[in-house]
Amino acid sequence: MVPLTLKEQLYPVKRRLRAERRVTLRIPAGFSFKRGGTKNFGPVVEFFDWSLRNVPVEIDFTGCSSANYQALALVIPYCWHLKQMGCSISFKFDKRTEQSASRMWGMMGGHGLFAVTTDLSVNFKSTDVKPLIAIRNPVDLKAALDRATDFVSKFGLEYQKTLRYVLAELLYNATEHGRREFTWRNHRLNTPAIIQFSWYEQANEIGILVADVGIGVHAHLAQAYPAITSDEEALRLAIQPEVSGTFGRHDPYTNRNNAGMGLYLSSSIVRRLRAEMHLVSGNSVLHVSPSDLTSHSLENTWNGTFVLVTMRLEQSYQFALDQMMHELREQASAEVSARTNDEQEQKHYLHMYNYFGKNADDKQAAISYRNRHLLPAIDEGKLVVLDFDGVETSTHSFLNALLASPIRRLGLSAYKRLKITRAKADIRETIDYVLDDNTSPEGADPSKYDDGDHKSAGAHER
Incomplete structure (x- = not known):
C-alpha cells in the first residue's frame, strides 16, 4: 500500500475545518416583496449579511417554497459581492417541486452567475418568460431593452417607447453611478448590474428589477452634496431635476453628458402611467406612485441600489410619450430656474x-x-x-x-x-x-x- 503524502493526510483535516467555518444562509420559506397585497422589502433585505469576509458560504434554497423572481434575482449580485470579499460560495438546491426557489433559480439562468462577470461573450441562459440579463456594456443594455419592449409589444408603440426610455435611464444610473470594480487575473473589471423582468398575466402587469452592488445613492450624491446625512434624504433628493447626474450643481463628475434628469424623468413618467417605483439604497426605501411619494428606513441594508418598477398594462389607457416628455422637461426647467434664482x-x-x-x-x-x-x-x-x-x-x-x-x-x-x-x-x-x-x-x-x-x-x- 502506497503511503499517503503529507498533503493527502492533511486534506481531511482541512475539509473538516472548512466545514466548521462554513456559514449557511437559508433563504426563507417566503422570499417575496409582496406581503398582504403591499410591497414590504424588509423581510427580503434582512436575508443579506454584508459582514461576511473570507469564509465559505452556502446559500441554501431547500426551505424556500414560494419566491418572487425579482427578490430571488438579488441573490446574484449579493454572491458577486461575497466572492469579492474573499468568500467561496456553494449552493444547496431542491428541485422536487415546480414552484421551488431552486427551479426558479434555474429558469433565470442563475447557475452561470460567475461566468458572466468575467466573460463578456456569455450572459444568463434564462427563459424567455423570466429574462435575467447582466449589464456590462452597451451591447448588454441594447439586448435588455429589446427583450423588455417585446414584453409589451401587444400594448402598442407608445408603451414600448415609454418602457424603453424608463429602463434605459435606470440602467444608465446602475452602470455609471453604481460602478464597482474587482480584480480578476490581474485585470480590473466592472461588477455587472442586473435587470430581471417578469410578466404577471393574472394581474396584467410587468415587474422589472434593476440592481447593483455599487456605492449607493447616498455616497454618490455626497460627492456634490456633502451635507446629506441619511440614505432616506439622498433618495428623495435623487429624483429632483438636475441633482444626481453628471453635470449637477457642483459638477464633480466627468464622463457622461447626463444632466441629472434620468431619475427625475423616470419617476415622473412612472407616476403618469399610473405605475409604481420603489428605490432601495442603503437602509431606506422611497416609494413613488401616482398619488404619493413616501419613504422609510429598513432594519438591514442593501449595499448598493435596486429599483423595482411595477407597471399595469392597460390597452385603453392613451398617452403620448413625446408630449409627456415635453411637459416634464418644461416643468423641470421651471423648477431648476426657480431654485437657481432663489439661491442667488x-x-x-x-x-x-x-x-x-x-x-x-x-x-x-x-x-x-x-x-x-x-x-x-x-x-x-x-x-x-x-x-x-x-x-x-x-x-x-x-x-x-x-x-x-x-x-x-x-x-x-x-x-x-x-x-x-x-x-x-x-x-x-x-x-x-x-x-x-x-x-x-x-x-x-x-x-x-x-x-x-x-x-x-x-x-x-x-
Whole structure:
C-alpha cells in the first residue's frame, strides 16, 4: 500500500475545518416583496449579511417554497459581492417541486452567475418568460431593452417607447453611478448590474428589477452634496431635476453628458402611467406612485441600489410619450430656474409635489425636511418659498409638522418670510390656520398637537 503524502493526510483535516467555518444562509420559506397585497422589502433585505469576509458560504434554497423572481434575482449580485470579499460560495438546491426557489433559480439562468462577470461573450441562459440579463456594456443594455419592449409589444408603440426610455435611464444610473470594480487575473473589471423582468398575466402587469452592488445613492450624491446625512434624504433628493447626474450643481463628475434628469424623468413618467417605483439604497426605501411619494428606513441594508418598477398594462389607457416628455422637461426647467434664482436671491425654494407627492401627508417626512432644511434656511435669513403646484391634498398634521416650528421661530415675520404659491384653496386655508395659531399672542395651544411634534418644535426654540 502506497503511503499517503503529507498533503493527502492533511486534506481531511482541512475539509473538516472548512466545514466548521462554513456559514449557511437559508433563504426563507417566503422570499417575496409582496406581503398582504403591499410591497414590504424588509423581510427580503434582512436575508443579506454584508459582514461576511473570507469564509465559505452556502446559500441554501431547500426551505424556500414560494419566491418572487425579482427578490430571488438579488441573490446574484449579493454572491458577486461575497466572492469579492474573499468568500467561496456553494449552493444547496431542491428541485422536487415546480414552484421551488431552486427551479426558479434555474429558469433565470442563475447557475452561470460567475461566468458572466468575467466573460463578456456569455450572459444568463434564462427563459424567455423570466429574462435575467447582466449589464456590462452597451451591447448588454441594447439586448435588455429589446427583450423588455417585446414584453409589451401587444400594448402598442407608445408603451414600448415609454418602457424603453424608463429602463434605459435606470440602467444608465446602475452602470455609471453604481460602478464597482474587482480584480480578476490581474485585470480590473466592472461588477455587472442586473435587470430581471417578469410578466404577471393574472394581474396584467410587468415587474422589472434593476440592481447593483455599487456605492449607493447616498455616497454618490455626497460627492456634490456633502451635507446629506441619511440614505432616506439622498433618495428623495435623487429624483429632483438636475441633482444626481453628471453635470449637477457642483459638477464633480466627468464622463457622461447626463444632466441629472434620468431619475427625475423616470419617476415622473412612472407616476403618469399610473405605475409604481420603489428605490432601495442603503437602509431606506422611497416609494413613488401616482398619488404619493413616501419613504422609510429598513432594519438591514442593501449595499448598493435596486429599483423595482411595477407597471399595469392597460390597452385603453392613451398617452403620448413625446408630449409627456415635453411637459416634464418644461416643468423641470421651471423648477431648476426657480431654485437657481432663489439661491442667488437668498431664498429657499421647495417644489412640494416633487418632494412629497400628489398627496402631501407623510408627517415624518415633513419633520425630517423641516429639521434638515427649513430651520437652517430661516436661521440663515432666507425667504422660504413653498410651491404647491400639483399637490391635490395635504393634511393639517403634515402642514403643522412642516411649518409650526419655523413659524414660531419667526414670529410675526413669518407672514413676510414664508411665501406660499399655487396652493389649492383648502390647503391655503389650513396653512393660514397654522400661521394664525402659531403667531397668536397666547401662543399655540399644546392640546391641539401630539406630544412628539409639539416637543420637537419646542426643542428647536430653546
